[in-house]
Amino acid sequence: MTSKAEFVYFDGRGRGEIVRLALAAAGIEFTEKHLVTREQFLALEPDLLYNQVPLLRIDGLNLVQSSSTVRYLARKANLLGDKEPDIVRIDMVYEGSRDLMGGVFMGIGFQYDETKLVDRLHIVNKYLTVFDKLLKDNHSTGYFVGNSLTLADIGVLEPILASIDYFGKEVLNDYPEVLKYYNTVISLERIANYISAIRKPPNSPEYVSNVKKVLAF
Amino acid sequence: MTSKAEFVYFDGRGRGEIVRLALAAAGIEFTEKHLVTREQFLALEPDLLYNQVPLLRIDGLNLVQSSSTVRYLARKANLLGDKEPDIVRIDMVYEGSRDLMGGVFMGIGFQYDETKLVDRLHIVNKYLTVFDKLLKDNHSTGYFVGNSLTLADIGVLEPILASIDYFGKEVLNDYPEVLKYYNTVISLERIANYISAIRKPPNSPEYVSNVKKVLAF
Numbered sequence: 001m002t003s004k005a006e007f008v009y010f011d012g013r014g015r016g017e018i019v020r021l022a023l024a025a026a027g028i029e030f031t032e033k034h035l036v037t038r039e040q041f042l043a044l045e046p047d048l049l050y051n052q053v054p055l056l057r058i059d060g061l062n063l064v065q066s067s068s069t070v071r072y073l074a075r076k077a078n079l080l081g082d083k084e085p086d087i088v089r090i091d092m093v094y095e096g097s098r099d100l101m102g103g104v105f106m107g108i109g110f111q112y113d114e115t116k117l118v119d120r121l122h123i124v125n126k127y128l129t130v131f132d133k134l135l136k137d138n139h140s141t142g143y144f145v146g147n148s149l150t151l152a153d154i155g156v157l158e159p160i161l162a163s164i165d166y167f168g169k170e171v172l173n174d175y176p177e178v179l180k181y182y183n184t185v186i187s188l189e190r191i192a193n194y195i196s197a198i199r200k201p202p203n204s205p206e207y208v209s210n211v212k213k214v215l216a217f
Numbered sequence: 218m219t220s221k222a223e224f225v226y227f228d229g230r231g232r233g234e235i236v237r238l239a240l241a242a243a244g245i246e247f248t249e250k251h252l253v254t255r256e257q258f259l260a261l262e263p264d265l266l267y268n269q270v271p272l273l274r275i276d277g278l279n280l281v282q283s284s285s286t287v288r289y290l291a292r293k294a295n296l297l298g299d300k301e302p303d304i305v306r307i308d309m310v311y312e313g314s315r316d317l318m319g320g321v322f323m324g325i326g327f328q329y330d331e332t333k334l335v336d337r338l339h340i341v342n343k344y345l346t347v348f349d350k351l352l353k354d355n356h357s358t359g360y361f362v363g364n365s366l367t368l369a370d371i372g373v374l375e376p377i378l379a380s381i382d383y384f385g386k387e388v389l390n391d392y393p394e395v396l397k398y399y400n401t402v403i404s405l406e407r408i409a410n411y412i413s414a415i416r417k418p419p420n421s422p423e424y425v426s427n428v429k430k431v432l433a434f
């Protein structure tokens with residue numbers, strides 16, 4: 001059973017970016033197939049449980065639902081914690097990071113305009129306050145649980161990187177623990193490689209237009 | 218370490234109902250504390266990671282994020298599967314059930330009117346089609362994965378019960394595998410007990426009004 005995987009999605013962030021990040025963090029090599037026509041998407045349907053992408057082909061499986069896919073990868077790489085309450089803490093932080101993504105960054109260019117993102121900065125700050133406290137409570141190790149990378153760190157990194165993209169790095173100024181976490185995590189070789197070589201840029205109008213064409217909405 | 222738990226939420230379904238169902242399915246006894254005043258909610262804040270309920274006090278932990286809480290309970294009761302690909306299949310079905318809840322039933326009385334639910338029946342049918350196929354592919358055992366209850370079955374039961382509440386049992390008529398699953402699962406003693414003694418009724422205007430008062434929105 002090889003770990004070489006094929007990731008099928010659009011050439012942008014959306015619901016696929018967290019899967020790319022988890023693949024990188026788990027040290028799993030993968031290729032990407034980008035959907036650019038409606039026909040490509042329709043041809044894929046038999047492999048899509050809910051008729052949705054991203055799709056990850058790995059270990060002979062067709063994985064959908066980005067959080068299920070991410071947990072699968074995290075299990076392979078032992079990033080889910082090995083005992084309670086670490087396991088549930090990692091899960092709660094990860095789920096919070098999904099709420100932050102959904103409440104602020106998902107849908108940019110689709111449901112709302114990125115120039116209006118500043119209206120959602122208070123939501124970012126609410127979560128940064130929580131994250132700062134959690135990191136401090138974890139003895140300021142630079143990680144959310146224990147003293148090495150887990151799915152909690154992976155989940156939070158996505159909205160942190162997006163916050164820096166859209167609001168500038170000063171968004172972290174009032175959150176020293178988050179800043180320490182950020183500097184710790186981006187220094188890891190796999191994460192540094194993700195940021196420099198794998199991560200997609202923010203949505204462009206062309207990207208949004210392509211997704212709408214492929215999904216026919 | 219006792220498994221007696223305290224569940225803190227409103228006296229209604231919302232994001233709490235799946236936790237009640239998981240508690241029942243895991244065979245864990247619990248009491249409920251219902252929030253009826255703003256002051257009660259404010260007093261709870263130190264125990265709420267993201268300032269959100271439901272909260273489950275169990276094993277000395279304060280669990281939030283309903284899906285994290287449900288997975289914690291499912292781990293305790295061995296309902297997450299014991300090997301791949303069962304584990305990831307259970308997770309993907311569970312996540313699909315959350316999308317169905319979010320796309321159709323969450324927010325009734327809050328963001329939209331239950332009389333307009335029929336506009337969303339096509340979403341229910343889309344998922345019922347997927348579920349029917351999955352159940353057939355699992356050798357028509359009446360369960361989603363293997364031949365006993367898992368988190369997949371628990372997750373799907375919530376929107377199935379809600380669909381029957383709002384659309385009538387005939388909503389399952391074209392989905393024989395889902396009907397078999399439904400009859401199988403509701404016959405289990407713990408699930409039968411959940412339905413008869415634990416499950417909350419649909420949202421009333423008074424319930425919605427109370428939630429808005431407590432959360433100040």
